[in-house]
Amino acid sequence: MGTNRKVVLARRPQGLPTDSDFRIEEETVGEVAAGHVRVAVEHLSIDAFIRTVLEESSYHPSVAIGETVTAFGVGRVVESQAPELAVGDAVRGPVLAQTLATLPARYVERVDAERAPLTAYLGVLGLTSGVTAYVGIRDVAAVRPGETVVVSGAAGGVGSMAGQIARIDGARVIGIAGGAHKAKHLVEELGFDAVVDYKREDVAARLRELAPEGIDVFFDNVGGELLDVVLDQIRVGARVVICGAISQYDGDVSKGVRGPALYLRLAERNARMEGFAVNACPPEQLAKAEAALAGWLARGEVRLHEHVEQGLEHFADALGVLFTGRNLGKLLLAV
Ligand SMILES: NC(=O)c1ccc[n+]([C@@H]2O[C@H](COP(=O)([O-])OP(=O)(O)OC[C@H]3O[C@@H](n4cnc5c(N)ncnc54)[C@H](OP(=O)(O)O)[C@@H]3O)[C@@H](O)[C@H]2O)c1
Structure with a gap:
């Protein structure tokens, strides 16, 4: 009672x-x-x-x-x-x-x-944060050592974890986040290689400086205009992972959201764009993700x-x- x-x-x-x-x-x-x-x-x-x-x-x-x-x-x-x-x-x-x-x-x-x-x-071990990030980076993007990975919404629950997992997998990681304190945290505490502060900087210009040869993987949490900015700079063979589109959630998303105008870059650059829903993953896939995350957490290799x-x-x-x-x-x- x-x-x-x-x-x-x-x-x-x-x-x-x-x-x-x-x-x-x-x-x-x-x-x-x-x-x-x-x-x-x-x-x-x-x-x-x-x-x-x-x-x-x-x-x-x-x-x-x-x-x-x-x-x-x-x-x-x-x-x-x-x-x-x-x-x-x-x-x-x-x-x-x-x-x-x-x-x-x-x-x-x-x-x-x-x-x-x-x-x-x-x-870190949660379905909607660490496990989502793991599935997107490992199972959807299959990030390889030496690749350049860009993560939007980088200082949030999913983004912070996605960037760290991509680093563990040997990638160079560029975050996109709003605010200098977030950028400092990602670089100094979480080991991101660089961060673009989209609220103060020209994202397209900064990405060109930071990744002059283009972007291999884009892990997108934000959608909208930002997706086009990054699509324009993908490399041949890139993978664009649609994790979410938080910039579009202020109304009824089932009626449609602002989609990418530059989607033809996928054809031009032999690239693919793929979404995923973590709640639809089979239990074994989720358990594998959580076990890996628990190991990294115990060894101090990831933090959130x-x-x-x-x-x-x-x-x-x-x-x-x-x-x-x-x-x-x-x-x-x-x-
Ligand atoms: N596919 C799946 O199965 C799955 C599962 C879980 C979550 N998700 C997705 O993952 C994403 C992140 O979710 P989360 O729970 O981890 O949230 P979060 O990243 O911890 O928090 C959201 C962040 O998004 C940024 N943001 C908010 N409104 C924005 C806008 N209009 N434009 C640009 N950035 C904006 C803010 O950071 P800034 O200060 O950087 O703007 C905010 O801190 C969401 O898109 C969510 O839908 C997908």
Whole structure:
């Protein structure tokens, strides 16, 4: 028994989400049914896809008005009616934006809190950050030593990890991110070779200086105009990985987004552009990615800064942080 606080969708946002798009509701929770567990949620992963599920139609299941907003999170089991999970177990899963999640035990996964801090299971080891970056760099781009890799959204959860994995694979890595502090962090803390500050610099000119022979791999998190800028500078045989297009998420993406005008560069340069959805990858592929990431994390070969916002009531603000680029590294909300 106890009280759950949850973020429900009050109306569909127009552009950047605001407080009035959501409502905090409180409810007394009842008995836990057979096969279910109750989880005291500690941290939520604030992911770009959350903005897209607030629209009436979306690739991931849309949130209805009055429903609790979708989110992944980590926490501890506080009640269990399932033999596979005990009170005190640390778990992660689709807990939604709330403080007490009551859900079928099979929906969550036990994680080892001795191996890594719980938040790492959303960040370095998380499906929507480290694992996404691994799949994009290793399985889609198949980065080779000596190649020049450009990563957009480079100082975020996925981008920070994608750049580090490409470095591990022997590539030269150029990040694109907004702000001098982000550029400094990527070069000095994460080992990126160079960073273009797209808010202050001419990206096309800087990329030409940094990669005069062209770009072998573009790992794109941003889309829109930036995709064209980089497409114009790809080399023969390049791979353009469409991970996301955060610059386009302020409306209903299912109705179409600003696509690349320079896509013929793919034909001219015998290159390919390929997207992927991490949630559609088979479990073995995800497990392989997480095992590699866990090894690098344990040996100090990768790191991911965590930006933690405080309080469930600041859910809209936290989404605003992501969409205005005020996060460095993985964005989390401590509930
Ligand atoms: N394909 C998949 O399966 C999959 C899975 C997970 C995530 N993703 C994608 O990965 C990308 C990154 O997600 P994340 O959760 O790791 O977020 P994140 O990179 O931690 O945060 C988003 C960053 O994007 C940049 N940004 C925001 N609005 C922008 C705009 N209008 N133009 C340019 N840059 C903008 C900001 O950095 P700056 O300060 O640099 O602007 C911000 O910090 C998203 O596109 C997401 O959809 C894809």
